[in-house]
Amino acid sequence: xxxxxxxxxxxxxxxxxxxxxxxxxxxxxxxxxxxxxxxxxxxxxxxxxxxxxxxxxxxxxxxxxxxxxxxxxxxxxxxxxxxxxxxxxxxxxxxxxxxxxxxxxxxxxxxxxxxxxxxxxxxxxxxxxxxxxxxxxxxxxxxxxxxxxxxxxxxxxxxxxxxxxxxxxxxxxxxxxxxxxxxxxxxxxxxxxxxxxxxxxxxxxxxxxxxxxxxxxxxxxxxxxxxxxxxxxxxxxxxxxxxxxxxxxxxxxxxxxxxxxxxxxxxxxxxxxxxxxxxxxxxxxxxxxxxxxxxxxxxxxxxxxxxxxxxxxxxxxxxxxxxxxxxxxxxxxxxxxxxxxxxxxxxxxxxxxxxxxxxxxxxxxxxxxxxxxxxxxxxxxxxxxxxxxxxxxxxxx
Amino acid sequence: xxxxxxxxxxxxxxxxxxxxxxxxxxxxxxxxxxxxxxxxxxxxxxxxxxxxxxxxxxxxxxxxxxxxxxxxxxxxxxxxxxxxxxxxxxxxxxxxxxxxxxxxxxxxxxxxxxxxxxxxxxxxxxxxxxxxxxxxxxxxxxxxxxxxxxxxxxxxxxxxxxxxxxxxxxxxxxxxxxxxxxxxxxxxxxxxxxxxxxxxxxxxxxxxxxxxxxxxxxxxxxxxxxxxxxxxxxxxxxxxxxxxxxxxxxxxxxxxxxxxxxxxxxxxxxxxxxxxxxxxxxxxxxxxxxxxxxxxxxxxxxxxxxxxxxxxxxxxxxxxxxxxxxxxxxxxxxxxxxxxxxxxxxxxxxxxxxxxxxxxxxxxxxxxxxxxxxxxxxxxxxxxxxxxxxxxxxxxx
Numbered sequence: 081x082x083x084x085x086x087x088x089x090x091x092x093x094x095x096x097x098x099x100x101x102x103x104x105x106x107x108x109x110x111x112x113x114x115x116x117x118x119x120x121x122x123x124x125x126x127x128x129x130x131x132x133x134x135x136x137x138x139x140x141x142x143x144x145x146x147x148x149x150x151x152x153x154x155x156x157x158x159x160x161x162x163x164x165x166x167x168x169x170x171x172x173x174x175x176x177x178x179x180x181x182x183x184x185x186x187x188x189x190x191x192x193x194x195x196x197x198x199x200x201x202x203x204x205x206x207x208x209x210x211x212x213x214x215x216x217x218x219x220x221x222x223x224x225x226x227x228x229x230x231x232x233x234x235x236x237x238x239x240x241x242x243x244x245x246x247x248x249x250x251x252x253x254x255x256x257x258x259x260x261x262x263x264x265x266x267x268x269x270x271x272x273x274x275x276x277x278x279x280x281x282x283x284x285x286x287x288x289x290x291x292x293x294x295x296x297x298x299x300x301x302x303x304x305x306x307x308x309x310x311x312x313x314x315x316x317x318x319x320x321x322x323x324x325x326x327x328x329x330x331x332x333x334x335x336x337x338x339x340x341x342x343x344x345x346x347x348x349x350x351x352x353x354x355x356x357x358x359x360x361x362x363x364x365x366x367x368x369x370x371x372x373x374x375x376x377x378x379x380x381x382x383x384x385x386x387x388x389x390x391x392x393x394x395x396x397x398x399x400x401x402x403x404x405x406x407x408x409x410x411x412x413x414x415x416x417x418x419x420x421x422x423x424x425x426x427x428x429x430x431x432x433x434x435x436x437x438x439x440x441x442x443x444x445x446x447x448x449x450x451x452x453x454x455x456x457x458x459x460x461x462x463x464x465x466x467x468x469x470x471x472x473x474x475x476x477x
Numbered sequence: 478x479x480x481x482x483x484x485x486x487x488x489x490x491x492x493x494x495x496x497x498x499x500x501x502x503x504x505x506x507x508x509x510x511x512x513x514x515x516x517x518x519x520x521x522x523x524x525x526x527x528x529x530x531x532x533x534x535x536x537x538x539x540x541x542x543x544x545x546x547x548x549x550x551x552x553x554x555x556x557x558x559x560x561x562x563x564x565x566x567x568x569x570x571x572x573x574x575x576x577x578x579x580x581x582x583x584x585x586x587x588x589x590x591x592x593x594x595x596x597x598x599x600x601x602x603x604x605x606x607x608x609x610x611x612x613x614x615x616x617x618x619x620x621x622x623x624x625x626x627x628x629x630x631x632x633x634x635x636x637x638x639x640x641x642x643x644x645x646x647x648x649x650x651x652x653x654x655x656x657x658x659x660x661x662x663x664x665x666x667x668x669x670x671x672x673x674x675x676x677x678x679x680x681x682x683x684x685x686x687x688x689x690x691x692x693x694x695x696x697x698x699x700x701x702x703x704x705x706x707x708x709x710x711x712x713x714x715x716x717x718x719x720x721x722x723x724x725x726x727x728x729x730x731x732x733x734x735x736x737x738x739x740x741x742x743x744x745x746x747x748x749x750x751x752x753x754x755x756x757x758x759x760x761x762x763x764x765x766x767x768x769x770x771x772x773x774x775x776x777x778x779x780x781x782x783x784x785x786x787x788x789x790x791x792x793x794x795x796x797x798x799x800x801x802x803x804x805x806x807x808x809x810x811x812x813x814x815x816x817x818x819x820x821x822x823x824x825x826x827x828x829x830x831x832x833x834x835x836x837x838x839x840x841x842x843x844x845x846x847x848x849x850x851x852x853x854x855x856x857x858x859x860x861x862x863x864x865x866x867x868x869x870x871x872x873x874x
Contacts, residue, residue: 081702081728082642082675088585088734097543097740125538133748134531141522141718141752146494176573176720179742187609188485192589208741212584214611245479278479305478321538321747323573323720331478337485343494344605345576350718351530351748355538 095436102419114462116450117430123318132358146342148174155360165298174348178312178325185308186213188337194245201437203254219439227394228256230264246278252285255437255449257396262295269300282310285399290375304330317359322352377452384463409475424468492833499816511859513847514827520715529755543739545571552757562695575709575722582705583610585734591642598834600651616836624791625653627661643675649682652846654793659692666697679707682796687772701727714756719749774849781860806872821865
């Protein structure tokens with residue numbers, strides 16, 4: 081029997097999905113499970129977005145241009161303009177989800193053995209794309225005590241080796257919800273220019289900023305050749321299943337290289353590009369209601385978390401995630417216990433163990449990520465469950 | 478300015494798409510261009526497939542399961558059953574096009590520096606996925622004189638090194654249209670078992686067999702742990718833009734590894750999975766009409782090609798491609814000349830230079846690939862153009 085690859089063995093399983101069988105078993109027992117574990121919003125996809133596909137009239141579901149439909153890319157230039165990001169349609173390559181934008185960015189810029197620095201905790205799937213590209217992730221730890229602010233410049237410099245080719249930043253951040261300030265982005269610029277590094281900027285949650293304004297890496301002056309924007313419509317329009325994202329850069333050499341990867345896989349999905357194009361035309365006030373909803377959820381989540389004895393949750397400035405520190409021995413054990421051995425009024429809550437978001441072994445053991453993708457009523461119920469759980473959890477510290 | 482990766486530099490540009498600007502210029506001059514260069518069929522996507530999406534009723538465009546919707550995978554087991562392929566839904570991972578099935582197969586089974594043997598001429602994008610995975614393609618040349626039959630076993634054995642991890646076969650073949658016989662597939666089995674290799678089997682054109690019956694690699698006995706089927710609905714239902722494929726194998730270790738790559742990119746496109754699921758329910762006679770149409774096209778194409786002095790085209794047994802040998806100095810120059818400097822009754826033809834399908838330098842210089850994705854009338858016009866062109870082409874041999 082032939083053996084699989086090293087990288088197939090090294091590839092990390094999804095830390096978020098491994099608890100799914102326990103959740104399914106809990107539901108079979110009749111327990112209501114509040115899913116605060118995944119970034120699948122409950123917000124309805126805007127009707128005009130779905131209707132654009134449902135009312136489409138073509139006869140052949142053809143390949144699109146490998147870079148995505150020109151009409152969509154043209155519209156995207158207008159979308160970015162609203163954030164003072166000046167790009168042409170030629171500087172946008174439409175990808176199959178933000179996932180493919182990350183993969184293409186790594187593939188085009190990094191070789192096997194190269195290193196990319198990522199503040200941890202970070203989106204767990206960066207690990208997967210790094211393994212796929214045979215790239216090493218060098219984590220730089222940010223701490224819950226500072227609300228997960230950017231670590232000091234000296235800490236970055238300690239990590240830089242001749243193999244370092246880039247820094248990846250997710251802003252606003254998944255899993256911490258931290259919104260990096262303009263000053264922090266300028267620090268990253270300073271490091272990237274000094275050490276000649278790419279700055280990969282994942283801005284999937286651009287629209288969801290509550291305390292402060294989003295500052296895009298694309299707006300860093302003098303960084304045109306360094307910044308690779310990795311974008312997606314998944315969260316923006318609650319259209320995760322569309323699988324439409326974009327890689328955006330002004331670096332022509334990178335664009336040329338990414339285009340070759342895009343051609344190899346032929347094209348991004350055609351139905352979903354119709355939806356994505358319609359989404360750009362949503363009225364300007366579309367996000368106001370959504371943002372108000374998420375902000376209300378955040379406020380109640382963070383307030384109720386901090387009221388539980390021994391729990392600490394910094395107030396996240398953006399996205400729809402919060403990291404909380406719990407008085408527990410082991411987040412993985414706790415999250416499994418919640419589903420397997422606990423219920424409160426026939427309800428329980430599903431959380432993501434903090435460990436899955438750290439590359440440094442041992443970190444995140446007393447932290448969990450909560451995605452506030454449920455309505456405020458359900459969030460209240462979920463927090464009551466969590467409070468009750470922490471009163472009786474055997475591994476309480 | 479940071480430099481892009483070696484693999485970004487090595488990544489081959491699409492050999493098929495590089496002539497596009499010349500075709501566009503020809504059209505601007507008022508010349509009709511017959512596109513025999515790409516595998517985008519003109520056959521309409523079946524209405525029930527498009528209607529399934531247009532009549533869908535969900536409110537949130539959610540992520541699907543990373544392996545694809547269970548309902549779709551269940552149906553696919555029935556689809557494969559019709560070809561005596563016995564698989565469970567757990568042995569099917571739905572991918573974003575056949576492209577992703579190829580990439581996942583390479584990633585899960587092969588490490589940087591590993592070698593995969595592929596009979597050439599071959600589908601050019603295998604090169605792209607190999608570069609993405611840092612894998613080396615070792616071509617084994619099949620020849621137009623034998624109609625591109627499988628090279629003898631000794632030729633394979635000459636290429637095998639300790640780094641060889643697999644053989645990739647496309648059956649029926651793109652670009653040659655060659656349909657491998659059961660006996661040839663048994664030869665591949667013999668080699669794979671003897672040398673402990675994976676057999677990657679791209680069967681994108683399974684339905685399109687005219688002379689003889691398709692024999693799937695999945696039906697090779699004793700090869701459950703070796704065979705990785707890479708599949709797609711793109712050609713089957715004329716649904717290239719859906720971007721739905723599948724990786725199918727009975728090797729549980731490979732499935733587990735591929736599943737981790739699938740989880741990292743979250744899910745295949747949701748709209749298109751609805752279309753794909755509906756496609757499985759098409760009436761059994763759906764392919765009869767399509768096959769008859771392609772066969773008629775093949776017959777006229779091959780006949781007219783062989784009537785042109787100095788041209789030789791073996792009769793392809795499947796898919797919708799033919800490779801022809803032309804009396805020319807250089808296929809790349811000729812294909813560009815057709816678009817740039819030639820017209821016949823205000824028409825010309827776009828072909829794919831043979832060189833793009835060979836990994837061995839210098840091969841394919843007097844060959845072109847023709848995709849018979851136009852109706853018989855247009856194919857006739859196109860062949861008249863080609864005949865006229867060969868009468869006046871300055872680089873004629």
